[in-house]
Amino acid sequence: MLTKRIIPCLDIKEGRVVKGVKFLGLRDAGDPVEVAKVYDRQQADELVFLDITASFENRKTLIDLVEDIAKNIFMPFTVGGGIRDISDIRDLLNAGADKVSINSAAVKYPELIKEASDKFGSQCIVVAIDAKLICCGVPSFRLSAPNSNLQAPSQDKWEVFINGGRTPTELEAVEWAKNAAELGAGEILLTSMDFDGTKDGYDLNLTRAVSDNVSIPVIASGGAGKLEHFYDALNKAGADACLAASLFHYGEFTVKQVKEYLKQKGVAVRL
Amino acid sequence: MTGIIDYGMGNIHSVQKALESLGDKTIVTNNPEELRKCEKIVLPGVGAFADAMKELEKQGLVLAVIDAIKNKKIFLGICLGMQLLFESSRESKGAKGLGVLKGEVKKFIPGKGLKVPHMGWNQLNKVISDKAPGVTECPLLKGLPENSYVYFCHSYYPDPKYKEIVSATTDYGIKFTSVVWQDNIFGMQFHPEKSQAVGLRILKNFVELC
Numbered sequence: 145m146l147t148k149r150i151i152p153c154l155d156i157k158e159g160r161v162v163k164g165v166k167f168l169g170l171r172d173a174g175d176p177v178e179v180a181k182v183y184d185r186q187q188a189d190e191l192v193f194l195d196i197t198a199s200f201e202n203r204k205t206l207i208d209l210v211e212d213i214a215k216n217i218f219m220p221f222t223v224g225g226g227i228r229d230i231s232d233i234r235d236l237l238n239a240g241a242d243k244v245s246i247n248s249a250a251v252k253y254p255e256l257i258k259e260a261s262d263k264f265g266s267q268c269i270v271v272a273i274d275a276k277l278i279c280c281g282v283p284s285f286r287l288s289a290p291n292s293n294l295q296a297p298s299q300d301k302w303e304v305f306i307n308g309g310r311t312p313t314e315l316e317a318v319e320w321a322k323n324a325a326e327l328g329a330g331e332i333l334l335t336s337m338d339f340d341g342t343k344d345g346y347d348l349n350l351t352r353a354v355s356d357n358v359s360i361p362v363i364a365s366g367g368a369g370k371l372e373h374f375y376d377a378l379n380k381a382g383a384d385a386c387l388a389a390s391l392f393h394y395g396e397f398t399v400k401q402v403k404e405y406l407k408q409k410g411v412a413v414r415l
Numbered sequence: 416m417t418g419i420i421d422y423g424m425g426n427i428h429s430v431q432k433a434l435e436s437l438g439d440k441t442i443v444t445n446n447p448e449e450l451r452k453c454e455k456i457v458l459p460g461v462g463a464f465a466d467a468m469k470e471l472e473k474q475g476l477v478l479a480v481i482d483a484i485k486n487k488k489i490f491l492g493i494c495l496g497m498q499l500l501f502e503s504s505r506e507s508k509g510a511k512g513l514g515v516l517k518g519e520v521k522k523f524i525p526g527k528g529l530k531v532p533h534m535g536w537n538q539l540n541k542v543i544s545d546k547a548p549g550v551t552e553c554p555l556l557k558g559l560p561e562n563s564y565v566y567f568c569h570s571y572y573p574d575p576k577y578k579e580i581v582s583a584t585t586d587y588g589i590k591f592t593s594v595v596w597q598d599n600i601f602g603m604q605f606h607p608e609k610s611q612a613v614g615l616r617i618l619k620n621f622v623e624l625c
Contacts, residue, residue: 146537146587147564184611189536215432220566220609240428242568242609264425265462265495267532267568330532330570359525361534384530414536414564 147414148378148406149189149385150399151363152392154179156225157197159205176209180217183392186399188219189414192245192333192387195225196308203232207239214240222270224333233260237268245333247272248306251313251320254327261328266360271329274309275302275317275350276337300349302336309337318353325358332358333387335365343369343391351381363387371397371405378411417622418453419443420480422470424495425461433608433615439622447479454625455489456480458496464520464571465507467495477513484515489624490600491555497595497602498573506571516597517576529588532570537605538562539583539593546579553582553596555603555620563613565605567593572604 155162160174172178180191193213195206203226210223223236224245233244250257250271261269278301302317321332334354336347346364355362361384364377368388377383391397403413417434421427421443431441434457442449450456458480460467471477484490492500501512504520512520525531541552541561572591575581583594585604595602601621607614 146533146535146567149535187611211428214426214429218429218433218436218608218615219611220568220606237425238428240426240432242426242429242606262463263466266570267534268425268461331534359530360532361530384535 145412147189147412148383149363150374150402150406150413151190151192151385151387152183152188152399153192153194153365153387153389155389156193156195156206156209159209162196177212177216180213180221183399184217184219187403187415188399189385190219191217191221193221193223194245195223197226203235207235210236210239210241222333224270224272229256230259230263233264233269237264243268243270243331245270245272247274248311250324250329251304251306251315254323257324257327257329261330266328266330269329270331270333270363271321271324272333272335273317273321273324273354274305274335274337276305276309276312277301277347277350278303300353302350302353305337317350318357321354321358321362325360329360331361331363333363333365336367339367340365341390342367345369345373346377346381346383346386348376348381351377351383355382355384361385371402374402375406375409375411378406379409416453417441417455417457418450419457419459420450420476420496421445422460422467422474422476424467424470425459427459429606429608430457430459430493433618434622437615437619437622445474445476447475447482450479450483453483453488455621456483456491458490458492458499460493460495460499461568462495463506464495464498464504464512465510467499468507468510468512471499471513480513481515484600487599489621491621492600492602493608494569494604494606497604498571500600500602501573501575504571515600516573516580516595516602518574520571521574522571523588527588533567533572533587535567536564536610537567537585537587538564539585539605540590541583542581544582544596553594553601554624555596555601555617556583556594557620558616559613565593565607565610565613565617567605569604573602
């Protein structure tokens with residue numbers, strides 16, 4: 145049986161892990177390879193590396209890093225951040241990334257999704273969507289309690305933001321996800337800007353709405369704070385995978401603890 | 416020496432690094448002469464079936480692959496690299512595969528909660544072999560517990576004409592063939608090089624074949 149995936153995400157700046165990782169016994173918590181090895185031991189199902197500098201000068205550093213990771217860990221990993229065109233994608237895949245995650249460039253040039261998936265296969269093209277709730281045209285305010293109306297199909301609408309959440313696009317997130325899937329995306333990495341960093345749980349309405357409307361896997365991201373949050377996203381909202389960063393970095397839970405909890409709740413996970 | 420065929424179709428370094436971590440000597444090449452010197456050959460690959468065949472043809476590798484197989488070299492196809500060994504694929508209408516294994520490559524039909532691509536960790540159900548006395552399973556799966564998890568990432572799967580080459584199956588909406596074995600030819604729909612300890616065990620078995 146295909147299992148649900150638990151995916152730690154590492155923010156990378158100039159080849160180093162940022163947003164401090166607090167593991168005991170790590171010689172160098174800034175070294176992405178060292179951190180990746182810890183997650184490997186904890187039975188993470190995949191890793192995501194997001195390059196948050198993503199400037200032109202830093203591409204070489206990123207490529208070197210990807211090569212280093214590929215040499216040292218034998219598990220799937222995705223690289224994202226600042227990808228603009230086919231040659232960026234080719235460079236990262238050649239360096240050893242299994243998948244690339246495209247965000248702003250996919251919105252600006254949707255044909256990039258088609259071109260890339262035709263060339264490299266859908267399975268390695270992840271489209272990342274940063275979405276924010278909009279109610280009656282008023283952005284960013286949650287008018288109801290979070291996750292309150294899961295029984296009924298959500299009437300909520302979400303807007304897609306790009307450039308690290310700074311630029312609104314007027315694209316509706318569910319429509320954009322459908323469009324991306326049609327163009328050949330192999331997976332959607334869906335981050336709720338409203339819930340990210342809150343530790344209140346994943347945005348279940350958003351996750352459900354996207355998951356119900358595309359036939360490709362959806363990774364829920366943003367908001368994980370408790371074990372139940374993973375269960376809710378995977379079980380109630382239909383996510384295929386859950387991504388989390390600080391929860392794992394600060395050692396609140398290990399990946400293995402999350403998976404043991406899920407297994408006990410009857411969710412198929414790899415242990 | 417293991418020759419890893421580099422024909423411009425994606426991630427070959429992971430295979431190389433995994434084999435080298437197990438003490439294997441490898442060469443990444445698209446040169447048929449170099450491949451001729453190898454005892455073992457790996458055909459990796461991600462991407463589209465027709466493009467991959469075109470590349471193999473353009474780089475003069477079709478004959479090299481067929482010769483290697485005829486000369487009884489240990490041959491491992493991974494993911495698209497395995498699919499290419501079959502006669503055709505529904506991914507690319509009219510495109511012919513290498514045809515060293517009989518059968519065609521089919522697509523998962525999404526729906527009823529079945530997401531396509533089939534992406535993530537799924538289990539291998541080993542098929543008991545009766546090919547030779549004393550050989551009960553594919554040699555590459557030796558020592559693997561039943562229902563071991565491996566990493567998949569694909570929308571298409573092989574449907575062999577002769578079921579006796581099926582060494583393992585996996586359930587995803589349907590029961591599909593995830594490992595094939597015919598004489599010196601091995602094929603895997605998943606990525607052993609990305610399957611952590613289980614994958615490394617499979618590759619170790621491969622390295623130890625000769």
